[in-house]
Structure formats: C-alpha cells, structure tokens
Amino acid sequence: xxxxxxxxxxxxxxxxxxxxxxxxxxxxxxxxxxxxxxxxxxxxxxxxxxxxxxxxxxxxxxxxxxxxxxxxxxxxxxxxxxxxxxxxxxxxxxxxxxxxxxxxxxxxxxxxxxxxxxxxxxxxxxxxxxxxxxxxxxxxxxxxxxxxxxxxxxxxxxxxxxxxxxxxxxxxxxxxxxxxxxxxxxxxxxxxxxx
Amino acid sequence: xxxxxxxxxxxxxxxxxxxxxxxxxxxxxxxxxxxxxxxxxxxxxxxxxxxxxxxxxxxxxxxxxxxxxxxxxxxxxxxxxxxxxxxxxxxxxxxxxxxxxxxxxxxxxxxxxxxxxxxxxxxxxxxxxxxxxxxxxxxxxxxxxxxxxxxxxxxxxxxxxxxxxxxxxxxxxxxxxxxxxxxxxxxxxxxxxxxxxxxxxxxxxxxxxxxxxxxxxxxxxxxxxxxxxxxxxxxxxxxxxxxxxxxxxxxxxxxxxxxxxxxxxxxxxxxxxxxxxxxxxxxxxxxxxxxxxxxxxxxxxxxxxxxxxxxxxxxxxxxxxxxxxxxxxxxxxxxxxxxxxxxxxxxxxxxxxxxxxxxxxxxxxxxxxxxxxxxxxxxxxxxxxxxxxxxxxxxxxxxxxxxxxxxxxxxxxxxxxxxxxxxxxxxxxxxxxxxxxxxxxxxxxxxxxxxxxxxxxxxxxxxxxxxxxxxxxxxxxxxxxxxxxxxxxxxxxxxxxxxxxxxxxxxxxxxxxxxxxxxxxxxxxxxxxxxxxxxxxxxxxxxxxxxxxxxxxxxxxxxxxxxxxxxxxxxxxxxxx
Numbered sequence: 001x002x003x004x005x006x007x008x009x010x011x012x013x014x015x016x017x018x019x020x021x022x023x024x025x026x027x028x029x030x031x032x033x034x035x036x037x038x039x040x041x042x043x044x045x046x047x048x049x050x051x052x053x054x055x056x057x058x059x060x061x062x063x064x065x066x067x068x069x070x071x072x073x074x075x076x077x078x079x080x081x082x083x084x085x086x087x088x089x090x091x092x093x094x095x096x097x098x099x100x101x102x103x104x105x106x107x108x109x110x111x112x113x114x115x116x117x118x119x120x121x122x123x124x125x126x127x128x129x130x131x132x133x134x135x136x137x138x139x140x141x142x143x144x145x146x147x148x149x150x151x152x153x154x155x156x157x158x159x160x161x162x163x164x165x166x167x168x169x170x171x172x173x174x175x176x177x178x179x180x181x182x183x184x185x186x187x188x189x190x191x192x193x194x195x
Numbered sequence: 196x197x198x199x200x201x202x203x204x205x206x207x208x209x210x211x212x213x214x215x216x217x218x219x220x221x222x223x224x225x226x227x228x229x230x231x232x233x234x235x236x237x238x239x240x241x242x243x244x245x246x247x248x249x250x251x252x253x254x255x256x257x258x259x260x261x262x263x264x265x266x267x268x269x270x271x272x273x274x275x276x277x278x279x280x281x282x283x284x285x286x287x288x289x290x291x292x293x294x295x296x297x298x299x300x301x302x303x304x305x306x307x308x309x310x311x312x313x314x315x316x317x318x319x320x321x322x323x324x325x326x327x328x329x330x331x332x333x334x335x336x337x338x339x340x341x342x343x344x345x346x347x348x349x350x351x352x353x354x355x356x357x358x359x360x361x362x363x364x365x366x367x368x369x370x371x372x373x374x375x376x377x378x379x380x381x382x383x384x385x386x387x388x389x390x391x392x393x394x395x396x397x398x399x400x401x402x403x404x405x406x407x408x409x410x411x412x413x414x415x416x417x418x419x420x421x422x423x424x425x426x427x428x429x430x431x432x433x434x435x436x437x438x439x440x441x442x443x444x445x446x447x448x449x450x451x452x453x454x455x456x457x458x459x460x461x462x463x464x465x466x467x468x469x470x471x472x473x474x475x476x477x478x479x480x481x482x483x484x485x486x487x488x489x490x491x492x493x494x495x496x497x498x499x500x501x502x503x504x505x506x507x508x509x510x511x512x513x514x515x516x517x518x519x520x521x522x523x524x525x526x527x528x529x530x531x532x533x534x535x536x537x538x539x540x541x542x543x544x545x546x547x548x549x550x551x552x553x554x555x556x557x558x559x560x561x562x563x564x565x566x567x568x569x570x571x572x573x574x575x576x577x578x579x580x581x582x583x584x585x586x587x588x589x590x591x592x593x594x595x596x597x598x599x600x601x602x603x604x605x606x607x608x609x610x611x612x613x614x615x616x617x618x619x620x621x622x623x624x625x626x627x628x629x630x631x632x633x634x635x636x637x638x639x640x641x642x643x644x645x646x647x648x649x650x651x652x653x654x655x656x657x658x659x660x661x662x663x664x665x666x667x668x669x670x671x672x673x674x675x676x677x678x679x680x681x682x683x684x685x686x687x688x689x690x691x692x693x694x695x696x697x698x699x700x701x702x703x704x705x706x707x708x709x710x711x712x713x714x715x716x717x718x719x720x721x722x723x724x725x726x727x728x729x730x731x732x733x734x735x736x737x738x739x740x741x742x743x744x745x746x747x748x749x750x751x752x753x754x755x756x757x758x759x760x761x762x763x764x765x766x767x768x769x770x771x772x
Contacts, residue, residue, distance in 0.1 A: 020310075020379045021373070025372055028406040031406070036414045
C-alpha cells in the first residue's frame with residue numbers, strides 16, 4: 001500500500017481569468033470598431049442618397065485587400081493550430097504555428113501600408129477619404145495589439161510556460177486574433193468590395 | 196550551515212529611507228487591490244470636491260440673467276458647465292464606484308486579489324493623468340467645443356481635452372475588465388452567480404455595460420480628434436469641429452443623458468441590496484429577484500445607440516428611447532420594494548432567518564433602528580434619489596409634455612448622479628473598516644447624508660419644475676440653433692426662484708462633501724482599532740481582519756452555500772457552527 005498522507009495537496013486548477021479578461025477586452029474593442037464602422041455606413045448612405053460620388057472611381061483595388069483577407073483566413077488556421085498543439089503538448093508545432101501567425105500579421109501590416117500609399121488619399125480631402133483613414137487606422141491599431149499579444153505568447157511559450165494544463169494564454173491570443181480577423185472581414189466587405 | 200537571513204546592512208538601509216518615500220514607492224509599484232482601490236477613491240473624492248464647488252459657482256451664475264459675471268463670457272460658461280457634467284460622470288461617480296469595487300469585490304467573492312492587478316494599477320495612474328490633462332485643458336480654454344468661435348490656441352486646448360477624456364475612458368475600461376473578470380473567474384468554491392453578493396453582482400453588470408458603451412464614446416472622440424487634427428472639417432454637424440461649433444458636446448452628450456446616465460448608477464442598487472440585509476439583521480428577502488432587477492436595470496441603461504450619428508438629433512422622439520425611459524423605473528422601484536420586504540420582515544422565511552442571525556435579538560425593530568446608521572440612511576437616500584431620477588426620466592420621455600431640451604435633462608442627471616454619490620458614501624462608511632482599518636464618525640456621517648440627499652433633491656427638483664416652464668437646458672438648446680444664448684422661459688420670475696433653490700441645493704451638497712473629508716481626516720488621525728465585523732455583515736469580506744492582510748484571508752474561505760455565507764456559519768441557537 002502506498003502512503004499518501006505525507007503528499008502535498010493537489011494544485012488548485014488555475015482560474016481562466018486571462019481568457020475571460022481577453023473576451024471582455026475583445027468585446028469592448030469590437031464595440032469601438034462598430035462605432036467607427038457605423039459612422040462610415042451612415043455617411044456613405046447619406047452621400048449616395050444625395051447622388052454624390054463616395055470614393056473616386058477605380059482608386060481602390062480589390063486585389064491587395066483580398067490578399068489581406070486570405071492571409072488572415074490562413075492565420076485563423078495557424079492560430080488554432082497553435083492552440084491544438086499546445087493542448088497536445090506538441091511544443092515544436094506550437095512554436096511554428098505561433099511564429100507563422102505573427103509572420104502573417106507582419107505581412108498584413110506591410111500590405112496595409114501599401115494600400116494606404118497606393119490610394120493616394122488625403123485625410124483632409126473629404127468625408128470619404130477621412131473615413132477611409134479612420135476605419136483602416138482603427139483596424140491597424142487592433143492588428144498591432146493582436147500581433148503583440150501573439151508575440152508575447154510566443155516568447156512565453158518558448159520559455160516553457162505553457163502546456164496541456166496551462167494553455168489559457170494561447171487560447172486567449174487566439175480569441176484576440178480571431179476578433180481582428182472578423183473586423184477585417186467587415187472592413188473588406190464594406191470598404192473594398194461594396195466601396 | 197547555510198545562512199538564509201538578510202544581511203543586517205539591508206535592514207539598516209531600508210530603515211533609513213523616509214516612510215513617505217516608501218509610501219510613494221508602494222503607491223507606484225503596488226499590486227494589492229486595497230491600495231489600488233484607495234487610489235481610485237482618493238481621486239474620486241478629490242473630483243467630487245472640485246465638481247461640487249464648481250456646481251455652486253455655476254448655479255450662482257445661473258441665478259443671474261447674464262453669464263458674464265463670474266465666467267466672463269458665454270463660451271467660458273459653456274466650457275465649465277460641460278466640465279461639471281462630464282466631470283461628475285467620468286471623474287467622480289465612475290472612479291468612486293471603481294475604487295469601492297477594487298477594494299471590496301475581490302474580498303466579497305473570496306479572492307486573494309483582483310484579476311490583472313498590474314493592469315488595475317496602471318488604470319488608476321492612467322486615469323489620474325487623463326483627468327489632470329482634461330481639467331488643465333479646460334482651464335486653458337479647451338473643453339468640448341466652443342460657442343463663439345475657436346482660435347488656434349483654443350483648437351489645441353480642445354484637442355488636449357479630447358485626449359484627456361479619451362485617456363480617462365480608456366482607464367475606466369481597463370479597470371472594468373479587471374473587476375468583471377474578478378467576479379466571473381475568481382469566485383471562491385460554491386459561489387455561483389446567484390450567490391454573488393449584490394454589490395459585486397451590480398459591479399459586474401455595471402462594468403459590462405460600460406465595456407459595451409464607453410468604447411462608443413471613445414470612437415466619437417477619436418473621430419473628432421482626427422478631424423480636428425487634419426480632417427476635412429466639414430462646416431456642419433458632421434464631425435462637430437467646425438469653426439465656432441458646439442457640436443463636439445452634442446455628439447458625446449449621450450454620456451450624461453438618459454439612458455446612459457443610468458449605467459453609472461447601477462451600483463446604487465448593489466449597495467442598497469448589500470447594506471439593507473445588514474441593517475435588517477436578516478437575509479435579503481428577495482435576493483434572486485434583486486439579481487434579476489439589477490440585470491434589467493443594466494439592460495435599460497445601455498445608451499451607446501443614442502449617439503446622434505446613429506439616431507439624429509431627434510433621437511428622443513424614437514420608440515426605443517421612450518421605452519427605455521418608461522421601463523427604467525421598474526427595476527429601481529422593484530429593488531426598493533425588495534429591500535422594504537427585507538427590512539419590514541414580511542418574507543416567508545424571515546422567522547428562520549432571524550433565528551439564525553448572528554444577533555439573537557434580531558427583529559424587525561432592530562431593522563428600523565439599523566436604518567439610522569450612516570450607511571443605512573445613505574443607501575436608502577441614494578435609492579430614493581435614483582427613483583426620483585428615473586421618474587424624472589419617465590416624465591422626460593412623455594411626448595405631450597415636451598420636456599426635451601429643457602432643464603428636465605439636467606434634473607435627471609443631477610438626481611441620478613447624486614444618488615450614485617450618496618451610494619458611494621454609504622459604501623465608504625460601510626466598508627471603511629476594510630478600506631482603511633477605521634470606522635468613520637456617525638454624527639458627521641448623518642449630517643453628510645442629510646446635506647447631500649437634501650441638496651440633490653433641491654438641485655434636481657428645481658430643475659425638474661423649471662422644465663415645465665420651458666427653461667432651456669444650457670448647451671442642448673443651442674444644438675442646431677443659430678442663437679448662442681438660451682431662449683427665455685415662459686415664466687422667467689418663477690424659474691429664477693427655482694434657480695436660487697438650486698443654488699441652495701448645490702451649497703448643501705458642497706457642505707456635505709466637506710463633511711466627508713472631515714470625517715475621513717478624523718478617522719485617519721484616530722488610533723482606535725476596529726472589529727473584524729462591527730456591523731454584522733453577511734458576506735465574505737467580513738470574515739477577515741480590519742484592515743485585511745495582504746492576500747485578504749489567513750486561510751481560504753469555506754465552501755459557500757448561499758449569498759450570505761456568514762449566516763450559514765451560525766447554527767439555530769445563534770452560536771458559531
């Protein structure tokens with residue numbers, strides 16, 4: 001018989017506070033995003049009701065923004081790959097998946113920079129161009145925040161802080177990342193497809 | 196043998212440092228939720244003092260026919276009037292409740308600390324920086340727009356006001372995430388959401404509503420700022436920063452008007468629901484109902500949708516706005532009814548509860564006696580003020596009365612916000628042993644409560660009555676109008692009398708606030724100890740010492756089986772189990 005009386009008490013399961021806090025933060029960020037995109041929709045509808053041109057014709061191309069969309073779709077798979085890998089205690093795959101997600105983030109930032117320069121829009125030109133900058137700027141801010149979150153999670157993963165019983169931070173990073181992807185899906189449809 | 200003690204030189208070096216320097220270092224680096232909460236409370240109380248003194252000056256000026264006497268012009272008056280409104284919401288009420296929650300909520304749910312303590316600490320300093328920037332920029336001719344044209348310098352100051360306000364809102368959002376997460380994920384064993392103490396529950400509801408509405412204000416501010424700093428500056432109400440425009444105020448005024456204003460008073464119902472069973476010395480008779488009513492009040496206070504960009508300037512004529520205004524009274528009235536049931540003791544299980552009360556002599560009478568405690572008086576006063584505020588809000592949405600754009604709006608704001616102030620004072624008096632390890636003076640406290648409640652009734656009541664005589668709500672009157680000055684009310688003489696009544700109310704409130712500072716100063720000088728549970732509290736924060744140790748509890752709380760864990764530890768003979 002094995003004596004158990006001398007063993008320490010089992011570790012209390014870690015509360016999922018980071019995941020809950022991330023969800024609250026993402027909800028607030030999404031409300032902020034909706035308040036910005038809501039103004040865009042209203043102003044555009046008002047301009048079209050008056051028969052005015054919203055964006056100059058043929059300035060906004062669908063290609064570069066489509067690249068961003070599909071890159072983000074890929075990143076959804078990589079970030080979920082990281083969650084699955086860390087839950088399976090497969091560290092190598094987790095590192096690769098997190099690094100790829102961060103890399104996709106950097107690529108999207110680069111592509112955004114190209115789009116903004118390519119359009120040649122000016123902040124002070126008119127309502128449409130002003131709103132173009134504000135909506136895309138809002139997305140870039142949240143993209144940067146998500147990339148930083150993923151980068152910090154990667155560093156902590158490399159330090160061996162996560163495993164099957166402590167995968168909360170990776171799941172939280174995935175929630176934040178997926179929120180940003182959803183934001184871009186809205187921006188892509190409203191600004192780049194329906195213009 | 197291995198030496199593990201600290202070398203003596205280190206102790207000497209620490210002892211040589213001034214206690215003030217150590218205190219400052221602690222304030223800058225602490226992750227203890229009680230210290231962080233005290234920083235919030237000090238900020239909120241300082242803001243309260245400044246706002247009430249500003250309120251006195253504004254009401255004195257308002258009693259005159261000309262706004263030039265004290266402020267030197269309509270523009271300056273407009274700026275300080277807005278500072279009073281936004282300050283009372285963002286720099287007073289919100290930080291007071293955040294401070295109380297930061298101290299109390301982790302203990303109430305049996306946690307050793309608040310969730311994300313470093314973020315909570317960062318939030319309070321960000322708040323103080325933002326608040327300072329906001330106030331300084333308004334004093335430097337900034338503010339939320341101007342009436343008589345904007346010069347280049349004023350434009351810079353306005354931009355600074357927008358940055359300061361944005362920082363304040365961002366800090367409140369950070370603190371909200373910490374508080375909400377604490378309630379959701381750090382509850383002790385056995386404490387499901389229906390067993391969460393009502394104050395913690397109300398803060399979960401309030402912070403959730405703030406997280407879903409304040410970002411809309413942040414979005415508004417971002418738009419206005421970027422337009423101000425290089426946008427198209429369309430000369431209409433589009434983004435609200437055209438030359439001479441007052442429309443910045445118009446676009447974020449929804450923050451200080453119904454229904455959003457109710458969101459800052461949600462914790463009033465939580466304070467009431469927590470304190471009432473203590474003064475009644477029995478369980479809350481309708482705990483689950485109270486939980487539902489607080490949730491309903493939260494739903495009816497979501498006001499981000501009423502932003503003028505989304506609804507237009509006539510949003511107050513829309514069906515949703517009217518429904519929100521009509522129904523907001525119900526949860527407040529219901530919560531007061533549930534508390535009355537608790538205090539009068541007509542609940543079906545009141546006999547059982549009084550039998551297991553920690554006070555064997557507990558009865559309905561002792562409940563009435565407990566109402567005369569400072570926190571009891573303040574909690575009841577706050578609830579009645581909130582009821583008055585929601586009733587005024589109900590009158591505001593009755594279309595035939597046409598009370599929009601009149602002082603009725605100011606009345607709703609003052610009644611609701613000072614109900615929140617009274618509730619915060621109830622909380623400060625009630626939880627003082629846990630906040631600072633002292634009890635606050637009873638005699639001073641009763642005067643404070645009397646002053647603030649009576650002052651709020653006079654201030655809000657006078658504006659409410661004036662609204663029926665077409666007295667215009669300053670600022671709102673000018674939206675969409677070319678006239679920079681308020682129009683004349685139908686009975687100027689009567690409205691001027693009401694303005695004097697309002698001034699008396701503002702003076703009473705200011706005296707009450709000075710009383711709060713006097714009571715706190717007296718308590719801080721006192722060396723008297725205080726019991727762990729001096730008032731017969733029923734929730735977990737009263738199981739620890741006063742003041743609580745780091746980590747809050749010397750040993751983890753036992754499994755919770757009801758919303759009043761301390762009553763569960765007493766057996767039928769009134770003895771500790």
